[in-house]
Amino acid sequence: xxxxxxxxxxxxxxxxxxxxxxxxxxxxxxxxxxxxxxxxxxxxxxxxxxxxxxxxxxxxxxxxxxxxxxxxxxxxxxxxxxxxxxxxxxxxxxxxxxxxxxxxxxxxxxxxxxxxxxxxxxxxxxxxxxxxxxxxxxxxxxxxxxxxxxxxxxxxxxxxxxxxxxxxxxxxxxxxxxxxxxxxxxxxxxxxxxxxxxxxxxxxxxxxxxxxxxxxxxxxxxxxxxxxxxxxxxxxxxxxxxxxxxxxxxxxxxxxxxxxxxxxxxxxxxxxxxxxxxxxxxxxxxxxxxxxxxxxxxxxxxxxxxxxxxxxxxxxxxxxxxxxxxxxxxxxxxxxxxxxxxxxxxxxxxxxxxxxxxxx
Amino acid sequence: xxxxxxxxxxxxxxxxxxxxxxxxxxxxxxxxxxxxxxxxxxxxxxxxxxxxxxxxxxxxxxxxxxxxxxxxxxxxxxxxxxxxxxxxxxxxxxxxxxxxxxxxxxxxxxxxxxxxxxxxxxxxxxxxxxxxxxxxxxxxxxxxxxxxxxxxxxxxxxxxxxxxxxxxxxxxxxxxxxxxxxxxxxxxxxxxxxxxxxxxxxxxxxxxxxxxxxxxxxxxxxxxxxxxxxxxxxxxxxxxxxxxxxxxxxxxxxxxxxxxxxx
Numbered sequence: 001x002x003x004x005x006x007x008x009x010x011x012x013x014x015x016x017x018x019x020x021x022x023x024x025x026x027x028x029x030x031x032x033x034x035x036x037x038x039x040x041x042x043x044x045x046x047x048x049x050x051x052x053x054x055x056x057x058x059x060x061x062x063x064x065x066x067x068x069x070x071x072x073x074x075x076x077x078x079x080x081x082x083x084x085x086x087x088x089x090x091x092x093x094x095x096x097x098x099x100x101x102x103x104x105x106x107x108x109x110x111x112x113x114x115x116x117x118x119x120x121x122x123x124x125x126x127x128x129x130x131x132x133x134x135x136x137x138x139x140x141x142x143x144x145x146x147x148x149x150x151x152x153x154x155x156x157x158x159x160x161x162x163x164x165x166x167x168x169x170x171x172x173x174x175x176x177x178x179x180x181x182x183x184x185x186x187x188x189x190x191x192x193x194x195x196x197x198x199x200x201x202x203x204x205x206x207x208x209x210x211x212x213x214x215x216x217x218x219x220x221x222x223x224x225x226x227x228x229x230x231x232x233x234x235x236x237x238x239x240x241x242x243x244x245x246x247x248x249x250x251x252x253x254x255x256x257x258x259x260x261x262x263x264x265x266x267x268x269x270x271x272x273x274x275x276x277x278x279x280x281x282x283x284x285x286x287x288x289x290x291x292x293x294x295x296x297x298x299x300x301x302x303x304x305x306x307x308x309x310x311x312x313x314x315x316x317x318x319x320x321x322x323x324x325x326x327x328x329x330x331x332x333x334x335x336x337x338x339x340x341x342x343x344x345x346x347x348x349x350x351x352x353x354x355x356x357x358x359x360x
Numbered sequence: 361x362x363x364x365x366x367x368x369x370x371x372x373x374x375x376x377x378x379x380x381x382x383x384x385x386x387x388x389x390x391x392x393x394x395x396x397x398x399x400x401x402x403x404x405x406x407x408x409x410x411x412x413x414x415x416x417x418x419x420x421x422x423x424x425x426x427x428x429x430x431x432x433x434x435x436x437x438x439x440x441x442x443x444x445x446x447x448x449x450x451x452x453x454x455x456x457x458x459x460x461x462x463x464x465x466x467x468x469x470x471x472x473x474x475x476x477x478x479x480x481x482x483x484x485x486x487x488x489x490x491x492x493x494x495x496x497x498x499x500x501x502x503x504x505x506x507x508x509x510x511x512x513x514x515x516x517x518x519x520x521x522x523x524x525x526x527x528x529x530x531x532x533x534x535x536x537x538x539x540x541x542x543x544x545x546x547x548x549x550x551x552x553x554x555x556x557x558x559x560x561x562x563x564x565x566x567x568x569x570x571x572x573x574x575x576x577x578x579x580x581x582x583x584x585x586x587x588x589x590x591x592x593x594x595x596x597x598x599x600x601x602x603x604x605x606x607x608x609x610x611x612x613x614x615x616x617x618x619x620x621x622x623x
Contacts, residue, residue, distance in 0.1 A: 104529035
């Protein structure tokens, strides 16, 4: 519980909701906090930044105890040095963009001119210096998101918390801001925690993943590790998606994503040739066959059964192939196919079932 | 249906026009009856300047006093949960519905020479009835609820999440107050001050009952108008126009402040 980074064990309550969760993030690393709506992700962030008082446990940042109810320690929110990008941004409507971004510096006594200069630099780093004199109400969703990020970063916090930074955005600006985060987050020297209920975001942005359910941590680990080996059907449903990272190739009327792990034919939409993309698809979109299925308007891949897990009426079948994938089929079909480890099968995935997200 | 809708519309428009007329006719009559040429002389001879000065001083002091206690009270009512909050809220609003003369009698019962607190206060050399301070107290008593009501609504509408965001950015409580809460309640504050001030400026019953109507000491402009009406109606009209002008200036001034875009 010491050294650089964030170490939090938070026991707290908000109304009837009970939180009892640990969260650790090393300096220079991004942790994704994942869970369904109402799981307590935002509550955990609130407990870390001090907006929600702990009942027990402690919060330690870079070796400094920020909160420890047992020892009577509670550093005020204003002195924690934690930057927060809130889910609904919470920009100050009475201030313009410059006033918002300079707010944290002004609150710490930085002279007006210097604060404005540093606000401009913070916006510049996010490519939106021209927004400086704009009114907050006149910003687009993506612009407001950048301003909120600049506002959180400008006072140079020790820890950065982002609460569902993409949820309020339309699909187009979502890809844009995700790309921005992929570029900007690595330049932030402290630990980063990003809350999301979208596994795709966690896979695209995070080094580690913490899955929360009902106020408790149910699994932690590297995103790919959790994705491949979800500890419960719930986690499987939440993050157990199939993933292929690669580049989009457009040729002869076909769009193919090829990566180190294999390739899949997709619907490219308006993405350009050569775009780095993340392809995700749920295990329920994978069908299994003993022979090549007829009518091939889909991806059909030869694969080898690694193992079969039964969860009630559903069976989760892990397959080795190019790429590796997981199929979720009914227990009845699994029995009918007589699936067993080592068995060679054909896995089918419709291109329409594949979700393609640009990575930059 | 169309014809009936039309006639309903006409009826409503007629009633609305009647309402406007009710508001305007007395004002028009007042201006029409004003002896404009003799006005400066009348204002001078009736001691209006003294009464006006007293009115402005006491009503301003009453607003200041209302702010001093009303702002924390409004904050507590809007932000602090405690048993009996709604009861307290009703109690605070009571002076608004109380007949002013009853308010004056109540103040006498409390602060009069033989009143509940009057004796102890007199022992330390403080006597409120029939002083300008008493006039101020009476005005504040009846006018403060207007301020509290407006401010409480203002505080209740402040977005707490913005306060939280400000805190994470390193803002102290005072900075949060100055930069987040105050800008958000500014319209409510100005509206409350305007109402409170207007009520204090026009107060008659409570001040005359508690502080009397001593020329040059506790005779505010409304009291001077009433006295003048009994001896010289045209003088009363002149003073009324003066009071009307002051009220109008107050409303226009505050409306101009209110109209400033809050961005």
